Amino acid sequence: MTSPPAVEQPVHRCGALLEYLARRLRLRSESVLAPLGLRPRHLVALTVLRARGGSTQQALASTLEMDGTNVVGLLNDLEAEKLIERRRSPEDRRRHIVELTEAGVERLASAECALAAVEDEVLGALGHDQRETLYGLLQQVATGGVEAACVEADTGGAGAAACDGVPLC
Amino acid sequence: MTSPPAVEQPVHRCGALLEYLARRLRLRSESVLAPLGLRPRHLVALTVLRARGGSTQQALASTLEMDGTNVVGLLNDLEAEKLIERRRSPEDRRRHIVELTEAGVERLASAECALAAVEDEVLGALGHDQRETLYGLLQQVATGGVEAACVEADTGGAGAAACDGVPLC
DNA sequence: TATTGTTATACTCTATAACTATA
DNA sequence: TATAGTTATAGAGTATAACAATA
Structure with missing residues (x-):
C-alpha cells in the first residue's frame, strides 16, 4: 500500500x-x-x-x-x-x-x-572499506535516512533505541 | 589476544x-x-x-x-x-x-x-542501488566471500544454512 | 490517585531424555 | 545396535498482575 x-x-x-x-x-x-x-x-x-x-x-x-x-x-x-x-x-x-x-x-x-x-x-569476508559501507547502510536504515538524528534523544521508539543510548552507534 | x-x-x-x-x-x-x-x-x-x-x-x-x-x-x-x-x-x-x-x-x-x-x-531509507549493495555485502559475509558457494549443498554448518536451502538467497 | 521498583506467575521458545517403530 | 520420529519435560526469555514505598 x-x-x-x-x-x-x-x-x-x-x-x-x-x-x-x-x-x-x-x-x-x-x-x-x-x-x-x-x-x-x-x-x-x-x-x-x-x-x-x-x-x-x-x-x-x-x-x-x-x-x-x-x-x-x-x-x-x-x-x-x-x-x-x-x-x-x-x-x-x-x-x-x-x-x-x-x-x-x-x-x-x-x-x-x-x-x-x-x-x-x-565479518572477515569483508575488507575495511566494505565494512564501512555496510555500517553506513545499516545506520541509514536504522535512522530512517536522517543521518544526524542522534542529537535529539526522544524521537520516540525505534529511532531512539538506535541512537539515543549510543550503544548501537 | x-x-x-x-x-x-x-x-x-x-x-x-x-x-x-x-x-x-x-x-x-x-x-x-x-x-x-x-x-x-x-x-x-x-x-x-x-x-x-x-x-x-x-x-x-x-x-x-x-x-x-x-x-x-x-x-x-x-x-x-x-x-x-x-x-x-x-x-x-x-x-x-x-x-x-x-x-x-x-x-x-x-x-x-x-x-x-x-x-x-x-529498508525504505535505502534506494534501489543501495539495497542491492547491502544485499551483496550481506551475502558475501554469509558465504564467507565465496560467491558461488550455493552450488554444492553440504559445505557444512553455517555456510550450508545460508545457501543450501535457497530460502536465504 | 499515580508512579517506581519489586515479586510472583504465565507463556513461548528451545533443548534434553526416554519411548516407538523401523532398519 | 542404530536411526527417524515422537512425547514429555525442563530451562531460558519475555510479558502480565498484584504489591510496597513514595509522590
Whole structure:
C-alpha cells in the first residue's frame, strides 16, 4: 500500500539474510561473553550506563526496549557481581539511580575487546572499506535516512533505541 | 589476544546495529504474518519445502538449524492447517516425506507478498542501488566471500544454512 | 490517585531424555 | 545396535498482575 504505483525493478530480499547473520553474530558473542560471566543483555546495559553516567531503571528499560520487570533481574545479576550500584535518588525516593562501579567499567572493556574479535571473525569476508559501507547502510536504515538524528534523544521508539543510548552507534 | 599486532584503521562496529535491525524486521514480519496464521518459522519451513519439493524431517531440521523435536511441533502446526502433508517413505519406513499441499503453496505466496511490503517499509531509507549493495555485502559475509558457494549443498554448518536451502538467497 | 521498583506467575521458545517403530 | 520420529519435560526469555514505598 505504501509501495509506489507500478513496476519496480526486482530487488533482492535482505530480510532472511539479515536475520541469519544477526543470529550467527549473537551465538558467537554469547560464546565469548560466557567466560566473562556476561550475556549480551548485560553488555548492552553496561554500555548504556557508561554512556549515560547513570540512569534510572525506568529510563534504562525504555532505552533497552525491555519490560521493566526484566530490567530488575538484569540489574540483580550485575549488582551481584558488583559491576553496578543502585542508590535511591535524593530528589525522588521512589527512583533508583543505577551506576557502573570501577569493576563494571573494567569488565565492560574486556567484553568489548572480545566482541571486537568476534566481529572481525564473522565479518572477515569483508575488507575495511566494505565494512564501512555496510555500517553506513545499516545506520541509514536504522535512522530512517536522517543521518544526524542522534542529537535529539526522544524521537520516540525505534529511532531512539538506535541512537539515543549510543550503544548501537 | 587474537587481534593483530598493532594499529588497525578504526572500524565501526556493525554487530549491535545488525541485531537491532534484524529485530525490527522480525517484529514487523510477525505482525503481518499473524493474520495469515503463520509465524516466521513456519514461513521459512514452507520456503525450504517449496524449494526442495519435499524433504525428510531430519534434513529439514538440519537446514533450519533447529532441534528435530521442535520441527515436529512446527510441522504439526502446518499439517493442522493442511499446508503440508507427511507420508511414510516407501524406501525407509522410519522416514517421513514432508511436502507442500496446494493450499501451502498459496499461503506461502500470500505471506511472501506481505513480507516484501514489510521489507520495503523497513529498508525504505535505502534506494534501489543501495539495497542491492547491502544485499551483496550481506551475502558475501554469509558465504564467507565465496560467491558461488550455493552450488554444492553440504559445505557444512553455517555456510550450508545460508545457501543450501535457497530460502536465504 | 499515580508512579517506581519489586515479586510472583504465565507463556513461548528451545533443548534434553526416554519411548516407538523401523532398519 | 542404530536411526527417524515422537512425547514429555525442563530451562531460558519475555510479558502480565498484584504489591510496597513514595509522590
